[in-house]
Amino acid sequence: MTFPMTPTITAFERSPDRGKGLARDMRVRWALEEAGQAYEVRLVSFSAMKEPAHRALHPFGQIPTYEEGDLVLFESGAIVFHVAQRHAGLLPGDANARARAITWMFAALNTVEPPILELQNARLLESDKPWSEQRLPLVEGRVRVRLGELSARLGRADWLDGGFSAGDLMMVAVLLRLKPSGMLDDYPNLFAYVARGEARPAYQRAFDAQRAVFTGKPPTGR
Numbered sequence: 663m664t665f666p667m668t669p670t671i672t673a674f675e676r677s678p679d680r681g682k683g684l685a686r687d688m689r690v691r692w693a694l695e696e697a698g699q700a701y702e703v704r705l706v707s708f709s710a711m712k713e714p715a716h717r718a719l720h721p722f723g724q725i726p727t728y729e730e731g732d733l734v735l736f737e738s739g740a741i742v743f744h745v746a747q748r749h750a751g752l753l754p755g756d757a758n759a760r761a762r763a764i765t766w767m768f769a770a771l772n773t774v775e776p777p778i779l780e781l782q783n784a785r786l787l788e789s790d791k792p793w794s795e796q797r798l799p800l801v802e803g804r805v806r807v808r809l810g811e812l813s814a815r816l817g818r819a820d821w822l823d824g825g826f827s828a829g830d831l832m833m834v835a836v837l838l839r840l841k842p843s844g845m846l847d848d849y850p851n852l853f854a855y856v857a858r859g860e861a862r863p864a865y866q867r868a869f870d871a872q873r874a875v876f877t878g879k880p881p882t883g884r
């Protein structure tokens with residue numbers, strides 16, 4: 663199944679991560695690639711994001727957004743959910759399994775991502791504050807609690823609940839934010855889980871496409 667109109671998403675014109683795939687357009691690209699759905703990308707500068715034209719799409723002046731005909735969406739979770747609902751492969755057909763996969767999407771966004779975000783803010787935005795050094799272990803500890811809990815639940819399984827789903831896509835995308843910090847190395851099953859996500863051909867295509875924005879070279883099409 664494909665959408666009647668090719669959707670357009672927005673992404674950073676110049677991502678601060680320099681093509682590492684850590685911005686939130688990556689999870690949307692990944693979902694679209696898993697779905698086999700062609701899409702277009704409009705690149706937006708930091709200043710254009712705050713202009714009325716972009717705010718009409720995204721009230722908070724951020725990326726990603728998603729346009730498909732008359733439909734305009736923002737929030738990466740809502741966009742991935744929309745794609746997953748409309749295409750086979752990202753959500754199971756069985757109603758209960760589907761509800762559980764959606765639960766994992768929420769868990770990724772609402773339980774696991776917030777402490778990770780807090781840690782990144784503490785490291786990037788608060789390092790010059792006199793209390794930063796004292797606060798950092800606390801914030802790091804909160805991330806470790808979640809990683810420990812998630813690691814215990816995943817155990818030796820490949821994916822969180824049966825086959826790969828949008829829940830895994832979101833969880834891997836969230837955990838990837840920790841990759842540069844090396845924190846995942848202490849949780850071998852989570853490290854392997856993330857690597858499994860990254861190894862998916864759809865992930866690779868999405869990663870190459872967002873990286874091409876930074877390098878200026880077209881994706882290799884692997």
Ligand code: GTB
Nearest residue numbers: 677678679684685686723724725726736737738739
């Ligand atoms: N809850 C929203 C969603 O899930 O879509 C959050 C959207 C959001 O935070 N967007 C960020 C943005 O537009 C980009 S992803 N920021 C610009 C602004 O607010 O003015 C966050 C992000 C940015 C950069 C990196 N990086 O460089 O590593 C990683 C993640």
